[in-house]
Amino acid sequence: MDQFTINLLFVGASFALYIGIAIWARAGSTSEFYAAGRGVHPVTNGMATAADWMSAASFISMAGLIAFVGYDNSTYLMGWTGGYVLLALLLAPYLRKFGKFTVSEFIGDRFYSPTARLVAVICLIIASVTYVIGQMTGVGVAFGRFLEVSNTTGLLIGAVVVFAYAVFGGMKGVTYTQVAQYVVLIMAYTIPAVFISLQLTGNPIPALGLFGDHAASGEPLLAKLDQIVRELGFGEYTAHNDDTFNMVLFTLSLMIGTAGLPHVIMRFFTVPKVSDARWSAGWALVFIALLYLTAPAVGAMARLNITEQFWPNGASGEPVSVETIESNPEYDWMATWQKTGMLGWEDKNGDGKIAYFNDGNADTKAAMEAAGWGSENELTNFNRDILVLANPEIANLPSWVIGLVAAGGLAAALSTAAGLLLAISSAVSHDLLKGQFTPDMSEKSELLSARIAMAVAIAVATYLGLNPPGFAAQTVALAFGLAAASIFPVLMMGIFTKVNSKGAVAGMITGLVVTLVYIFLHKGWMFIPDTNSFTDADPLLGTIKSTSFGAVGAAINFAVAFTVSKMTTPIPREIEELVESVRVPRGAGAAVDGH
C-alpha cells in the first residue's frame, strides 16, 4: 500500500471516530450533558480543553519554530503554558462563581453596561478571527501534504471541511469528540518523537532524550547540535541570540493572551464547583504539558536530522548530491514536500551538490567558497510549518506513523478551528444581533445568522490564510496579543479592582485599537500584503516586535481604565456587592444561561 492510501486511511478512520462519538454522546446523554453544574469530570474536561486549546500552532508549527531558532523561541513554550497559571489563579474560580456562560456576559454585568458588553464582543471577534487565520494556515499545510496537492488547493479543500465540521461540531457532544481528538493528537505527536529519540539517543522518553547523549557520537545531543549549526554559520542552538527585552515581552504577551482567550475561559464555567474550576486548569495543563515537554525534543532532534541529511559526513565533509536526493529513498520526503511548494532547493553553482548553510555569515560563506561548495545557500525554501509533519519521513519511520501524524495535525487544527468558529458565530448571532440590535429575533433566524457568520469568518480566514501574516504559530501569537491587550485586563479589573464602566470601556477600546494599529503597521492593514509601513526587523518603538506588543497593549489598557475610572463616578453599591460575592466561593450554585 502506498503512503498516500495509508494517510487517507488514517485520516478517514479518525474522522469516522469523531463523528461516531459525536452521534453516540448526543444520543446517550443529552440531559446530563447540558444540565449545567453537573457537567463533566475535571479530568475529562481537562483533556477536552487541551484539545480545544492546542491548535495547529502548537501541533504543526511550534516545534518547527523552535527547531530553526533554538533557545530564543522557548518563548512559545513558556508563554503558552504560563498563561494557565494566570487563568487558574486570577480568573477561572471567580468567573465560575459569577455563574454565567460567556465572557462578554460577565463584562456586561460586572460593568453594568451594554456598551461594555458590545466592546467585549468586538474584541472577542477580532482576536478569534485572527486566530482562525493561523489555523487555516496549518490546515492548508496538512491537507496539502496528505492529499499531495499544492498548499493553496489544500487550504481550499481544508476550508470546506472545516466549515462542514464546525456546523456539525456545533451540535451536542463536542466535549467527548474533543477527548478523542486529544488522544489522536497526543499519540500522533509522541509516537514519532519516541522513535526518533530512540534512534538518536537510545532514550524512549523524548523529553529526557533532549538532555541525553547522542548515541552515534557519545557527546551530549545539544552539544552536538550546537557544534554542527555553528559550523554552518547559524547561531548556536542553545545560545541566546535575540534581544532579551523582546523575549520577555513576547513571553508575557502569550501568557496574558492565553488567559484572555474566551473559548478557553468558557471551559471553566461548565465544571460543577468553584474548587473544580481550580483543579480543572491544572488538569488541562497536565495534558498540554505532555505535548509541550515533547515539543523542544522534537525541534532539536529534527534540526539535527535535517542538518545531517544535508551533510551526511559532517560540515567538513561533502554536502548531499542532487542525485542522492533524487534516488535515495531516505530523501523521498524532500520530493513529496516539494510538491506542496513549501520546500525547495536549487543547485545554484551547478556542481551537482546541495550545500545548506548560512550565507549571511561572511566567515562561513568564505569557508564554503574555499571548499568549493559555492557562495550561496542552495536550500532555497524550508517552510517551518512543515517540520512536524515531515519529521517522521525525515527520520524514515514506518508509513503508519506518517499516516497517524497526518491525522493528528488535522485533529489539532480542526478541533480549534471548529471551537473558534462556534465562538465567533455565537458572538455575532447571540451577543451582537440578538443581544444588541434585534432582541425579538426568532430562534430560527438566530441560527441562520450564526451559520452565515461562520461562513463569512471562514471565507475571510481562508483568503488571509493564503497570504498569512506569518507562520501559523506567529499568526496565532498575534491573536494572543489582541486578546492580551483587550480581554485579560478588563476581566482582571472586574474581579480585583473597583474600576467602573467608563474605565473598562475606555481601557478595552484603547488597548485593542493601539495593538491592532501596531500590528497592522507591521503586518499590513487587514493583513493585506504590502500595505505595511514597518517590518518586525525595524519595529516602531525601539525593539518591540508586533508579536510582542500585546503586553504593552495590556499595560495601556490598565493605565487608561484606572485613569478614566478615577475621574468618573464610582461603581454603584450593588456592583460593589457583586464584586465582593464573586471573590468568595460560598453559594455558587450552577451556572445559568442568562440570555
Place this chain on the structure above:
Amino acid sequence: MADQTTSNAAQAESDQKYWSANVRIIIISLIIWALVSFGFGVLLRPMISGIAVGGTDLGFWFAQQGSIIVFLALIFFYAWRMNKLDKEFGVEEE
C-alpha cells in the same frame, strides 16, 4: 435584628480576611511563576549558567521544560491550598 447586623458584620470581616489570605497566596505563587520563567529561563540565565545540564545549562532547561513543570506544580498547589482555605473560613460550597 441587632444579632443579624453583628453576624453580617462578622461575616463581612471574615470574608475580607479570606480575600487577603487568597491575595497573599496569589502573590507568592506569581513571584515563583515569574522567577522560573522570566527569571531562571531568561534574565537570570547567565547567573546560573555554571550549572551544566545535558550539554547545556540549567537556564536552558528552565526555559524549555523546567518552567512548565513548575507551572503545573503551582496550579495544583494553589488549588489544594485554596480548597483548604475555603474550609478554614467556612466559605466552601456544599
